Amino acid sequence: MNNEIKEVEPLAQPISVFESDVTEGLTASPKFLKSKYFYDKTGDKLFQQIMELREYYLTNCELEILNSHKEHIAAYFKGSQEPFQLVDLGAGNAYKTKILLQHFIKKNVNFEYVPVDISENAIEKLTFDLKKHFPKIQISGYSKEYLDALRLIKNETPKLILFLGASIGNFSRTEAEDFFKQISRQMNAEDLLCIGFDLKKDTQIILDAYNDARGITKKFNLNLLTKINREFNADFKTDTFEHVPSYDPHSGEARSALRSKFNQKIAIQKLGVVIELKEGELIHTEISKKYALSEIKSLAENSGFQIVENLFDKHHYFTNSVWRKN
Ligand SMILES: C[S@@+](CC[C@H](N)C(=O)[O-])C[C@H]1O[C@@H](n2cnc3c(N)ncnc32)[C@H](O)[C@@H]1O
Known part of the structure; x- marks a missing residue:
């Protein structure tokens, strides 16, 4: 051949x-081939279809967690006088983040949404879509690599950094630790990091x-x-x-x-x-x-963070782990 x-x-x-x-x-x-190169116009569209697949349980688990904890998440920044930044690393079409955006807007939470994505197409479409559906939203998108964007985002404002969709699973253990150490340098004591981890479960x-x-x-x-x-x-x-x-x-x-x-x-x-x-x-x-809870704990500790809490779906297939810098 x-x-x-x-x-x-x-x-x-x-x-x-x-x-x-x-x-x-x-x-x-x-x-x-590195997985970050999956995402172009066609790759973005195919990933959206993957998220809707019956077999791709990750989406529904994380949707369930964000839906059932949105008030609790909003409360983290309730007392803040200045607008906090909701930084979304690898935002894609923000399908799940929209649960938080909708809730924050409804509750008049003072925030700015900062989506980051390597795909220029994703950031353009998301900005257009959000301005259309939430005309009052403050939004500053970055079509850049995660860490390049974080270095550009102003550091004085309180931040909730989201890293959803189990994207951390694309990193090896050493890469994950190094990544979080670098993120921690861009964070202050009051900032939070919320990471979606897919948990170990039945092989099939x-x-x-x-x-x-x-x-x-x-x-x-x-x-x-x-x-x-x-x-x-x-x-x-x-x-x-x-x-x-x-x-x-x-x-x-x-x-x-x-x-x-x-x-x-x-x-x-x-x-x-x-x-x-x-x-x-x-x-x-x-x-x-896929992670065990003990691996998440040691990853947090070795990269200079402490776990504030782990939020779970009803099957405990997935966790959104909320971290604060040590
Ligand atoms: C698995 S999707 C997750 C999308 C969304 N956060 C969710 O949970 O549904 C990963 C997203 O991260 C983006 N991405 C992948 N590697 C990246 C990198 N190195 N820097 C910035 N964005 C990246 C992709 O373009 C894609 O939109």
Whole structure:
């Protein structure tokens, strides 16, 4: 399959971070692509469809938690004279955050909403949508990486920083600790951080969440190859790859990968590389780590935080863990 000799021009220009990440990942062994690159116009849309899937229990769990604790969350900043900032890291379409926004607006809570997302498309659409539905909302969106945006947000105002959707699961344990240490440098003593963690549970429930019957998660994964084709003039044929989800109950890592159905060579013209894939070889695309409560506690402590409280859904599938800096 596709074994003709491939040629590419060597690179003449310095390259962007996306370009060097793709080159590094696809020439590594085992091959990988970073999950933050899933999100473009199509990726944003597919992720919204994933959130609505019956199998993707995470959305309903977090919706339930935010709905049942919205008054309690609003009360954290009740006495504050100045408007506090509701910073939403990886806001997406803010489907769940809207529960808080609606409640805060209804209760005349004095706040500014600060969504952050690497996807420019997500921030543009969200700002337009919120201004239309909540004309009085104060909103300042950042289409930037999480930490780059946090460094730009003014530090004097009290903040509630949201990191929802179990996005922390995409980080390894060491990356998570390093990430929270860096967040803590941008926080003051009265600020709070509210993180959505997906908890360890029955293996089949987790596997189904990343292998839905309608194949939306598969499309979401394959879109990464389509994006590389479009942006780097590559010739990935998406129908020569299978979507492979797996879960290790011990480490709590749910992984997604794309498996090459054949021996094949892919030319990525703009990067000046040809990559070779063996039949059955995997390109790892995502880790979604599931946590035990003891792991959340040690992660908080090792990154300089204390847990204020853990909020749960009725099945205890998910927790929103609220942290304060030590
Ligand atoms: C799993 S979705 C969660 C969306 C939303 N918070 C929710 O809970 O439904 C992750 C979001 O984070 C954004 N994202 C991923 N990596 C990012 C990064 N490094 N910096 C900023 N945003 C990022 C994506 O574009 C996407 O909208």
